[in-house]
Amino acid sequence: MFEFLHYALRFFQKNISLALAAAAFAVLVAYQTQDEDRTWAIYKADAESTSYAPLSQINTTNVHQLQPTWTFTLNDMKAGSRAGNSECNPIIIDGVMYATSAKHLVYAVDAGTGRQIWAFDPFEGAEGGGVSRGVTYWENGDDKRILVTGGDVLFALNAQTGQPIPTFGRDGKVSMNVGLRDDPETISVIPTSPGIVYKDLLIMGAEVSELYGAQPGYIRAYNCVTGKLEWTFHTIPLPGEPGYETWPKDAYKYAGGVNDWAGMSLDVKRGIVFLALGSPSYDFYGADRKGSNLYGNSVVALHAATGKYIWHYQLVHHDLWDYDLPAPPNLVTVQRAGNNVDAVAQVTKHGFVFVFNRETGEPLFPIEERKVPASNIPGEEAWPTQPFPLKPKPFARQWMTEEDLTHYSDAGRDSIVKKFRSMRYEGLFTPPDLKGTLMLPGTRGGAEWGGAAYDPTTSVLFVKSNDSPEIQSMKKVDAEKEAKDQTIFEQGKTIYMTYCVACHGKDKNGDEPNYPSLVGLKNRMTREAALDKIKKGGGKMPAFASVVKGKEKGIIAFLYEREQNSSKVTKMETGQTKAGAEKYLNLTAYGHFRDPDGNPALRPPWGTLNAINLTTGEYEWQIPLGNNERLQAKDSPETGQEGSAGPIVTAGGLIFISGTNDKKLRAIDKQTGKVLWQTLLPGVANATACTYMHRGKQYVALSVGGNKENPSGSIMAFKLP
Secondary structure, eight states: OHHHHHHHHHHHHHHSOHHHHHHHHHHHHHHHHHHHTTTTOSTTSSTTOOOEEOOOSSOTTTGGGOEEEEEEEOOOSOTTOOOOOOOOOOEEETTEEEEEOTTOOEEEEETTTOOEEEEEOTTTTSOOOOOOOOOEEEEETTEEEEEEEETTEEEEEETTTOOBOTTTBBTTEEETTTTSSSOTTTOOOBOOSOOEEETTEEEEOOBOOSSTTOOBOOEEEEETTTOOEEEEEOSSOOTTSTTGGGSOTTGGGTOEEOOOOSOOEEETTTTEEEEEOOOEESTTOOGGGOSOOTTTTEEEEEETTTOOEEEEEESSSSOSSOOOOOSOOEEEEEEETTEEEEEEEEEOTTSOEEEEETTTOOBSSOEEEEEOOOOOSTTOOOOSEEEEESSSOOSSOOOOOGGGBOOSSHHHHHHHHHHHHHSBOOSTTOOOOTTOEEESSOTTOBSOTTOEEEETTTTEEEEEEEOOOEEEOEEEOOHHHHHTTOBHHHHHHHHIIIIIHHHHOTTSOOBTTTBOOOTTGGGTSOHHHHHHHHHHOBTTBOOOHHHHTTOHHHHHHHHTTOOTTOOBOOOOOOOOOSTTOOOEEETTTTOOOBOTTSOBSBOSOSEEEEEEETTTOOEEEEEEOSOOTTTOOTTOOOOOOOOOOOOEEETTSEEEEOOSTTOEEEEEETTTOOEEEEEEOSSOOOSOOEEEEETTEEEEEEEEOOOSSOTTOEEEEEEOO
């Protein structure tokens, strides 16, 4: 095409004025640009969530020449703020890139230069923030819209100006709190991943609390033109709906979770939307939700036009491990008996790939229901079996012994061996226990929200995996008893030591970059902003609205060190659960199993990249991804590192992936797993990259987190010289 443009320009230059030639060339380039710049127009590249781009200008022979071409520096966070963690996967429409920042503002920038076109603040100057993995685009003729959430509000923006479209909802916005189970004035439901468009419908999931009193994660479809709620799928079934019998009879009134927070996939031709649903709440104790708990931890297929159920497959029964389905299903095509079969591949936190026929839900590889350990906690009834696919083999480690424990010092080794021996551990599905249990791969293990990339030319699935063991420490909680004779400050300390200490530490120093330090919080955030964040959650932090209800003064007094003049507590409310039900909490949820010096207790690698042939179910290769040089043994392979961002794959034979704490963006040969190019970024790029064509050039771009000098972070683009 561009050879044609070259000769066309020469012709015009010889026969008409240079001005007319330039104008004609601009029109032709604009036409070609419009055609090409839809390469990455949807979150994770396309409706099928493949993270695949059919682009080959950047390839295995020239990727070593890749260099930065522009940087869009964000400046929407105050100086001195904690470095922002952007998880946005930008989309590109006709030469314009649309993205969100770590603070959750929306930007349109020129895809060729990084020049800002417009910006939109959904919080109108307020604190803002929270996880945002991107935006959704919809068009009908000249009506072009960006659909994006800010907090618990859905906005429709004019794609050219960034202004809210007043005829959408009320003044351009729709409350996501409306249409769930409870009073919209008392709840907060915050989507973290973009919705997906089917015709004139925007289909949305949401992030809900993972604690007692959580909202149900209903799937909802909104009219892209009016904002009207068109259909709802009850992920916790109501009486008379399929799956209702897998819960206690009144569970639909109080049970929560079972939400699609990671995104979904769409078969446009068949009109089927595929969900990846999370666990029921509370994550680690389910005495008030006895049963298998459909549609928790299930792949679900719905008619996209109506939300009507087609099929499901539950990958974890009665989840007690927070093994949410962490990423959108990949829509793939595999060969069976010489025929192409359209399928759905779902990666999981516990390290499996499940593959199903797209139309029927029939497994394409055998799945066994195997007996797993029973629970010892009073009231709990762990499900007696769990599904194990026979192929592909797990891509994450699911078993460890004392031989797998690290030895950075004699004292450290002795400590973790003693801890290991003290816990209950019977493998992958060891249920939570009062004596403590070990989890592997763990709640941050296996696949994460970046999900997998699928190469349709080879039927190979590429998935980033984490091996991150953690300890479950269960404790019975009696909030009223613990509150007796406490001051408001002491009440806040009790809340903190119960719900917050696992991530932020006894000394409030946190565990950067995953869990921020709360030391000196009063110098960085107003009390009102902190309380709003506690209630609504954000990032890895769940919403604690039900926990702090009626105790707001206590938690603020503790966090802001206002011990003086603290009066006595008169009453302490608790989150909603089944009437009379006991509460147990995992006091070390989402933490790491480490030695006393903070070193990982499990031998490396801690992160890998895997290539799995979905036709055969066999591995093409596996490599460590990321490196901790301080902990890398001499003459040993790289350590691998945890990371949540996913890979992308191109027709040029390349995988691009970031997300590890060594701040690297890497280009990897998709056939061999060999790293062909890497570059050091100014911050951790905990986001999935994108790639696109613009004016005849292929770009690779990604969101980069902030640093001390620039907490807001940036978007960086690379191309060949």
